[in-house]
Amino acid sequence: xxxxxxxxxxxxxxxxxxxxxxxxxxxxxxxxxxxxxxxxxxxxxxxxxxxxxxxxxxxxxxxxxxxxxxxxxxxxxxxxxxxxxxxxxxxxxxxxxxxxxxxxxxxxxxxxxxxxxxxxxxxxxxxxxxxxxxxxxxxxxxxxxxxxxxxxxxxxxxxxxxxxxxxxxxxxxxxxxxxxxxxxxxxxxxxxxxxxxxxxxxxxxxxxxxxxxxxxxxxxxxxxxxxxxxxxxxxxxxxxxxxxxxxxxxxxxxxxxxxxxxxxxxxxxxxxxxxxxxxxxxxxxxxxxxxxxxxxxxxxxxxxxxxxxxxxxxxxxxxxxxxxxxxxxxxxxxxxxxxxxxxxxxxxxxxxxxxxxxxxxxxxxxxxxxxxxxxxxxxxxxxxxxxxxxxxxxxxxxxxxxxxxxxxxxxxxxxxxxxxxxx
Amino acid sequence: xxxxxxxxxxxxxxxxxxxxxxxxxxxxxxxxxxxxxxxxxxxxxxxxxxxxxxxxxxxxxxxxxxxxxxxxxxxxxxxxxxxxxxxxxxxxxxxxxxxxxxxxxxxxxxxxxxxxxxxxxxxxxxxxxxxxxxxxxxxxxxxxxxxxxxxxxxxxxxxxxxxxxxxxxxxxxxxxxxxxxxxxxxxxxxxxxxxxxxxxxxxxxxxxxxxxxxxxxxxxxxxxxxxxxxxxxxxxxxxxxxxxxxxxxxxxxxxxxxxxxxxxxxxxxxxxxxxxxxxxxxxxxxxxxxxxxxxxxxxxxxxxxxxxxxxxxxx
Amino acid sequence: xxxxxxxxxxxxxxxxxxxxxxxxxxxxxxxxxxxxxxxxxxxxxxxxxxxxxxxxxxxxxxxxxxxxxxxxxxxxxxxxxxxxxxxxxxxxxxxxxxxxxxxxxxxxxxxxxxxxxxxxxxxxxxxxxxxxxxxxxxxxxxxxxxxxxxxxxxxxxxxxxxxxxxxxxxxxxxxxxxxxxxxxxxxxxxxxxxxxxxxxxxxxxxxxxxxxxxxxxxxxxxxxxxxxxxxxxxxxxxxxxxx
Numbered sequence: 001x002x003x004x005x006x007x008x009x010x011x012x013x014x015x016x017x018x019x020x021x022x023x024x025x026x027x028x029x030x031x032x033x034x035x036x037x038x039x040x041x042x043x044x045x046x047x048x049x050x051x052x053x054x055x056x057x058x059x060x061x062x063x064x065x066x067x068x069x070x071x072x073x074x075x076x077x078x079x080x081x082x083x084x085x086x087x088x089x090x091x092x093x094x095x096x097x098x099x100x101x102x103x104x105x106x107x108x109x110x111x112x113x114x115x116x117x118x119x120x121x122x123x124x125x126x127x128x129x130x131x132x133x134x135x136x137x138x139x140x141x142x143x144x145x146x147x148x149x150x151x152x153x154x155x156x157x158x159x160x161x162x163x164x165x166x167x168x169x170x171x172x173x174x175x176x177x178x179x180x181x182x183x184x185x186x187x188x189x190x191x192x193x194x195x196x197x198x199x200x201x202x203x204x205x206x207x208x209x210x211x212x213x214x215x216x217x218x219x220x221x222x223x224x225x226x227x228x229x230x231x232x233x234x235x236x237x238x239x240x241x242x243x244x245x246x247x248x249x250x251x252x253x254x255x256x257x258x259x260x261x262x263x264x265x266x267x268x269x270x271x272x273x274x275x276x277x278x279x280x281x282x283x284x285x286x287x288x289x290x291x292x293x294x295x296x297x298x299x300x301x302x303x304x305x306x307x308x309x310x311x312x313x314x315x316x317x318x319x320x321x322x323x324x325x326x327x328x329x330x331x332x333x334x335x336x337x338x339x340x341x342x343x344x345x346x347x348x349x350x351x352x353x354x355x356x357x358x359x360x361x362x363x364x365x366x367x368x369x370x371x372x373x374x375x376x377x378x379x380x381x382x383x384x385x386x387x388x389x390x391x392x393x394x395x396x397x398x399x400x401x402x403x404x405x406x407x408x409x410x411x412x413x414x415x416x417x418x419x420x421x422x423x
Numbered sequence: 424x425x426x427x428x429x430x431x432x433x434x435x436x437x438x439x440x441x442x443x444x445x446x447x448x449x450x451x452x453x454x455x456x457x458x459x460x461x462x463x464x465x466x467x468x469x470x471x472x473x474x475x476x477x478x479x480x481x482x483x484x485x486x487x488x489x490x491x492x493x494x495x496x497x498x499x500x501x502x503x504x505x506x507x508x509x510x511x512x513x514x515x516x517x518x519x520x521x522x523x524x525x526x527x528x529x530x531x532x533x534x535x536x537x538x539x540x541x542x543x544x545x546x547x548x549x550x551x552x553x554x555x556x557x558x559x560x561x562x563x564x565x566x567x568x569x570x571x572x573x574x575x576x577x578x579x580x581x582x583x584x585x586x587x588x589x590x591x592x593x594x595x596x597x598x599x600x601x602x603x604x605x606x607x608x609x610x611x612x613x614x615x616x617x618x619x620x621x622x623x624x625x626x627x628x629x630x631x632x633x634x635x636x637x638x639x640x641x642x643x644x645x646x647x648x649x650x651x652x653x654x655x656x657x658x659x660x661x662x663x664x665x666x667x668x669x670x671x672x673x674x675x676x677x678x679x680x681x682x683x684x685x686x687x688x689x690x691x692x693x694x695x696x697x698x699x700x701x702x703x704x705x706x707x708x709x710x711x712x713x714x715x716x717x718x719x720x721x722x723x724x725x726x727x728x729x730x731x732x733x734x735x736x737x738x
Numbered sequence: 739x740x741x742x743x744x745x746x747x748x749x750x751x752x753x754x755x756x757x758x759x760x761x762x763x764x765x766x767x768x769x770x771x772x773x774x775x776x777x778x779x780x781x782x783x784x785x786x787x788x789x790x791x792x793x794x795x796x797x798x799x800x801x802x803x804x805x806x807x808x809x810x811x812x813x814x815x816x817x818x819x820x821x822x823x824x825x826x827x828x829x830x831x832x833x834x835x836x837x838x839x840x841x842x843x844x845x846x847x848x849x850x851x852x853x854x855x856x857x858x859x860x861x862x863x864x865x866x867x868x869x870x871x872x873x874x875x876x877x878x879x880x881x882x883x884x885x886x887x888x889x890x891x892x893x894x895x896x897x898x899x900x901x902x903x904x905x906x907x908x909x910x911x912x913x914x915x916x917x918x919x920x921x922x923x924x925x926x927x928x929x930x931x932x933x934x935x936x937x938x939x940x941x942x943x944x945x946x947x948x949x950x951x952x953x954x955x956x957x958x959x960x961x962x963x964x965x966x967x968x969x970x971x972x973x974x975x976x977x978x979x980x981x
Binding site: 473475477523526527529530531533534535537538539541542545546548549550665666669672673676706707708709711712713715716719720721723 | 776777779780783784785786787788789790791793794795796797798799800801802804805913917920921924928954955956957958961962964965968969972
Binding site: 210 | 804
């Protein structure tokens with residue numbers, strides 16, 4: 001009795017939803033009113049500073065676009081939601097797509113969240129422009145040919161560039177290496193890429209210690225003690241959050257960094273916290289895609305850096321640039337598609353098509369989305385120096401590499417690609 | 424009377440919601456159904472037996488990862504089989520854990536369950552090759568009653584068949600729980616809560632009863648976990664983290680633990696409240712902490728307690 | 739446990755030298771009585787409610803911290819490095835670490851003296867042993883609770899103030915550390931001073947050994963010990979048999 005009633009209800013439900021289908025599912029972009037862009041920015045926990053930084057870049061882009069008349073005359077409006085656990089973030093994404101009916105979503109940093117959002121974007125038929133969170137697994141396994149997801153640069157670009165610099169600067173100068181990397185896919189992928197590239201360059205470095213502290217750990221006393229015991233010639237770390245300065249400080253206090261070479265692929269994300277007191281000169285330090293004191297910075301980058309320093313009393317980092325690019329790329333794609341459609345507001349499919357291969361000026365110079373929905377950008381790294389006007393380290397000279405060089409091309413496995421290098 | 428009338432209206436609203444053309448609100452309720460099932464189980468432990476678990480998220484995660492392993496790795500796509508397997512796995516895991524935990528009451532029980540929850544979280548997080556580490560494991564869309572429903576896109580699937588399926592599971596779970604609470608077993612549990620020594624002297628096997636309640640709660644938790652991860656499409660370690668367990672207890676207290684439908688109300692209100700507060704302010708954690716503190720200090724019987732009090736005043 | 743949280747919440751943006759830091763930690767203990775007043779209604783209830791209230795406080799403070807200090811990690815200048823290093827053979831130890839160890843030993847000794855020798859200490863122990871009896875003997879419960887709670891907050895804030903220079907204050911510290919503090923207290927035994935000290939040592943040493951030998955089990959090992967202690971010796975590793 002109960003079962004039949006339930007089944008009856010179920011069937012009526014299905015019918016009703018099917019009837020309502022065109023309204024809910026077929027993406028009809030509103031033709032007037034503001035363009036709505038949903039944002040997923042981390043607010044709490046270890047990701048919070050990065051989420052904040054990405055949001056600043058988005059805000060800067062949005063203000064500029066609106067001051068210049070919006071996108072084809074329509075204002076750009078942001079609806080900001082929080083990135084948290086994968087489950088909750090998928091629910092917020094769903095809210096942006098179904099309830100706010102946004103034209104696209106920009107954001108997300110965490111790899112776990114990224115892995116969940118990829119399929120969700122396809123299912124909700126909503127364009128998603130990620131700030132970060134492009135892991136090997138995310139690219140290869142779960143989302144082989146996405147339509148609606150546009151990814152950031154690969155997670156490993158920083159490790160690839162830092163490894164090339166390591167080989168270039170220090171080949172023959174170290175025999176033992178140790179890795180201390182955050183314990184999640186990002187840390188593991190970066191460490192594996194580093195080892196593969198060392199091998200490729202014919203550097204037979206012996207691994208004396210592999211440590212995996214939890215992301216955002218605040219005490220490294222035991223790790224530092226273990227590293228001192230292991231006596232590596234070189235320490236490789238892809239820390240990017242508040243754990244970077246803490247590790248460096250505790251390592252310095254225990255005398256670890258005095259004679260050891262240090263490679264920090266991504267520490268530039270928290271560059272202001274890497275004080276001269278405890279961060280040595282002569283270490284390789286990466287700033288991902290944006291270096292705030294790049295001598296070759298564009299007028300746009302200088303304007304942004306000034307705006308950021310005045311408004312937040314901080315020097316900006318790379319996540320702002322990722323955030324900034326997603327917004328200007330979205331605008332550029334709409335304009336490109338509209339041009340092709342003879343000035344009419346383009347359909348969602350046309351915007352997606354225009355996003356593929358779209359080019360726009362980011363804070364770090366021209367950038368584009370590849371046809372396989374992966375970002376192409378320039379990366380900045382260098383050797384640390386204390387000779388500057390700040391109380392934290394900077395790099396000099398600034399070396400830059402394009403993702404054309406340090407990011408695997410479409411359709412090739414990361415390690416196959418590395419093994420195919422000619423060095 | 425009022426409660427019953429309100430309940431009927433709410434029930435009818437739940438059944439009719441997918442027809443209202445508000446797909447987001449409809450999908451929003453899916454986690455509420457999952458949580459409600461898990462909370463029904465948690466409340467058998469707390470409301471009936473007086474044992475407050477701070478590690479119940481363990482079983483939610485267990486259900487979630489079972490669903491991920493079956494749909495993603497072993498190609499089992501039937502949701503009925505997944506639910507059954509999750510229930511079995513949860514029962515198997517709950518028996519040894521329960522044997523250890525039910526020897527203690529009050530805060531010791533709470534701490535032991537918390538430790539087990541965190542143990543499982545550490546396992547999920549650290550044993551990368553097996554569990555996918557922080558990235559978790561994908562959960563593929565399951566078949567309902569043997570029907571693949573591939574012609575529906577995900578929104579239609581979630582707001583249509585899956586919505587009613589989850590609601591159906593919740594109704595069945597609630598009916599089962601109602602039976603259980605009213606049965607001699609349920610009466611034994613309550614007599615244990617009131618006075619364990621007395622219950623023992625009356626010939627009730629106190630530990631056996633507590634263990635049974637623990638296992639039932641775990642099974643409900645895992646079933647809730649399955650319902651929870653299908654809409655997300657991913658099982659991740661945070662499902663087992665202690666703050667998730669804390670949220671479960673929060674929902675339970677919000678709804679009211681001494682009323683049979685308190686858990687269901689708690690889950691619904693929590694989810695809807697979280698959605699609206701999150702949209703209003705990025706400081707929603709503060710608001711929620713304050714709400715929880717007020718409930719704990721002033722209204723320990725939750726919303727159902729408030730309704731009850733008004734009813735008592737009216738009569 | 740909530741005291742630890744308080745320490746982290748409030749021990750942060752304080753100035754530069756250790757004494758000032760400690761004074762600031764102590765000063766912040768002034769919030770103790772206020773919080774205690776809020777908690778009073780739930781003393782008579784199941785301890786589980788207290789655990790839940792701790793959770794509520796954790797949620798609230800995470801946002802309060804974000805509101806006041808933002809999301810970026812905060813560092814305390816060069817306090818940590820200003821004290822230099824000590825060399826023992828091939829080993830380099832930051833002097834600051836030794837100062838922290840000395841401070842904690844001093845505080846532990848002070849607490850031991852306070853509980854064992856002073857009149858108020860005896861009252862506290864009597865209350866912990868049997869509240870009704872103590873009340874019947876004419877002890878003013880309200881005042882005892884308020885004072886003990888304030889003392890707890892003071893110890894928490896001072897503890898937070900002591901560790902911050904060696905690391906940085908980050909947003910999610912409370913959420914992470916509260917579970918570790920929980921492990922320490924459980925391993926030592928609830929309500930045991932010596933136990934808390936021993937519990938902290940056990941957790942610290944196990945972590946260090948795990949990291950050096952088998953890093954995968956670092957977190958697991960601690961919870962396994964917590965479970966083993968709860969199951970085998972629920973009163974804590976070093977509890978006296980009398981209670």
